[in-house]
Amino acid sequence: MTVRKSWRRVDGVLLLDKPTGMTSNSALQAARRLFSAAKGGHTGTLDPLASGLLPLCFGAATKFAVDLLAADKTYEADLLFGVMTDTGDADGSVVERREVAFVASELEAALARFRGPIRQIPPMYSALKRDGKPLYELARQGIEVEREARAVTVHELRLLGFSGDRCRLRVTCSKGTYIRSLAEDLGRALDCGAHLTALRRVAVGDLAVAQAVTLDDLAALSEAVRERCWLLPPDTLLQSLPAVTLDEESATRFANGNPVGGGVAPGKCRVYGLGRLLGLGEVDDQGRVQPRRVIGSA
Incomplete structure (x- = not known):
């Protein structure tokens, strides 16, 4: 009898060292199965001929994949x-x-x-x-x-x-x-x-293949150890941006898609509040933090 895979919510970034002879999507699906991740995406295709760094995003981190697609x-x-x-x-x-x-x-x-x-x-x-x-x-x-x-x-x-x-x-x-x-x-x-x-x-971008892990090495670990040792937080993809931390009232407004005060210099920023990453914001000329991509609560 075939056992149906039990998927679960997994939020984070995996830096995968993709092998040659495998498509980027095949590598993504193999990694998803190892983490039982319900949702996942990759941040830029590598041809089957190519090996090396393939950042994978699970859950909330998929909201920021587009930002890494534009990276050098x-x-x-x-x-x-x-x-x-x-x-x-x-x-x-x-x-x-x-x-x-x-x-x-x-x-x-x-x-x-x-x-x-x-x-x-x-x-x-x-x-x-x-x-x-x-x-x-x-x-x-x-x-x-x-x-x-x-x-x-x-x-x-x-x-x-x-x-x-x-x-x-x-x-x-x-x-x-x-x-x-x-x-x-x-x-x-x-x-x-x-x-x-x-x-x-x-x-x-700022991510290097020296930080990555192979599928074979992941497969040799238990699911719990894989997640503890290799799954990075969703804001890994946003580390090049300045951080803005909001108070509880402003954080709640931002999480609901509303602009708030408290911005730094104009431009994109990573926004924190309520004890977690809230998402990607952009500070306008008036110092307001405009929501660009917001992470829903668990």
Whole structure:
């Protein structure tokens, strides 16, 4: 007889070290089962090829997932020059091979072209949609459509290693940057082509993969130990914002969706009161804290 899973309310953030070969949603569902979490979401997709930091939100923390989606991300990427694939990474089929004839100084010069604000054409093998259909579905049908270049920012692009036709890069970039496209563009700049052979996300905003845990390590623990040792509070995603603590009357008003006084400098803030995190607020020019995302009481 099949035993039905008993879901429960779980509020918090899990920093997961996603393995390669697994989709982000599969990793999320596996973690949800381990915590018996009724509600969960992730904060930015990692391709199956990629490993590394995948922050997961359960319960109340899902209200703040969108804020982490906009955070800068840091990757370590392995590239193979002279070989191009239809997907821009090692999961695709080889479509062209070229001779690799550049030297390290030429690679460094090419990297300089991709630092700072750049425009990047998203890959066909992506989840972006055209007329309601993901581009990757069209790509699998052999259909290629024109994509508009998008403005992104590469804050750091550092060469970690280079040998023959391979290199490793460290990239810190803004939301919406495709590392596969960056690899292809770099190969194009060097007139030999390239594709991504491995990708590991090492940071999302202020969160680092060194703080993360694997699914295998979680599975080896009891549910109680998992929650005590690895589940972080919902305000983990808001630590870069100033904190505002309200008195009981103002806290009750804020929790009911009303603006209150007591703000600091204008901008977003994390709001506390009634002995707990109340949610995300935004201080206006009059010093009022406007509710933006409010956590309901348990």
